[in-house]
Amino acid sequence: MPELRILALNNTQIRDWPIGLFELPRSPDFNLNLLNTPITQVPIVEPGSVQAELVTRARLDNNKLERDAEDRLVSYRRAAGLDPYRTYPPRGELDSQFWLEHLTPEIRQGWQEIWDDLEREHGSQGFFEVIRSQRQPTPDIVHDPADLLRYNQNLRQLRTNVLRLLRAADSDEQTRTALFNLSAMPTHCADAGAQLFNAMGIEAMKLEAWREPTPQARTDALVHAWTRASSPRTFKTCSPNTASPWGWTRCASTPPKARARPGSPTSRLKRLNATGNSGMRLKKSRAPRACLK
Structure with a gap:
């Protein structure tokens, strides 16, 4: 089937990769889903080859792979320039739409480029999972309707803080590394996700x-940031149900200067500088890089 685009074998009991997978050229958008199967190995192919690229694009449970298979998959992903430890493809607008939908189309496009560039960075998966954990909870899991009301009241500030995190991660390598390291450990607890979100916010501040x-x-701003970091109140109301905005009452005073990345034109932030975002006007950066310790 040379025109095959989707092969969904997830939730089956297959133990081996499909026969004939490499016999025909596959489209770049070919989707092979092997999630929730007993598969523990990956095919042995040449790293950097078309076959290896096909393996790296497949969706499978990395945690079920045997050690040699996991190492092999990591080598394939490194050769393809991909994050070797990402467990699923970047979600792009599936996740960003909620945080950017209030912006004008032109400004939203600029932020989407920043989002996409960051999501392609190695080690970014946890960073975006923490952001996703702050999305509005569904009504069926909210115990107190007042929590949902408070969330909606704080939503504008919460979206602004997400943009501040994106700006911080995009504009400064040291901060980006700190943010990715903070979010490296996965969490399935709402309170833990909120605490991570707050800790990431302190780095941005x-x-x-x-x-x-x-x-x-x-000096005043640093004292404010460290005061927030050491205050137990920072975390008291932090959950997706209440959407505490870190206690960030200050607007970010400067935008990032875009880092040079392939396919990441610096003009993307010039558009943002002119019009700002979510009620926050962006100005030219005035602090030298030497100040960023």
Whole structure:
């Protein structure tokens, strides 16, 4: 079947990869789903080959792979320039739409480019999972309707804070590494996800503080950030049900300067600089990189 685009073998009892998978050229958008199967191995092919690329695009349960198979898959993904430890493809607009839908089309496009570039970075999966954990809960899991009301009241600030996280991760490598490391351990607990979200917010606040225009302003902003980091109240109301906005009452004073990445034009942030986002006007960066310790 040379025109085959989707092969859904998930939730079956197959133990081996489908016979004939490599016999015909496959479309770049070929979708092979092997999730929730007993498969523990991956085919032995040449890293960087068309066959290896096909293996890297397949959806399977990495945690079920034997050690040699996992190492083999990592080598295939590295050769293809992909995050070797990502367990599913980047979700793109499936996740970003909720956080960006309030923006104008032009501004939303700029933020979507930033989102997509970051999601392609190695180690970014946990970062976006923490952001996803802050989405509005479904009514059937909300115990107190007042929680949902508070969430909606805080939603604008919550969206603004998500954009601040994106800006911080996009504009500074040291901060990006810190954010990815904070979110590296998966969590399935709402309260833990909220605490991680707050901790990530503190990292963004510290970066913003270093970009203040005067030494006194930087000192005041850093004191504010560390006060928030050490305050137990930071976490008291943090859950997807209440959407605590970190206690971030300050607007970010400066936007990031876009990092040079393949396919990531620096003009994407020039559009954002002119019009701002979510009620937050963006200005030119004024703090030297040497200040970012």
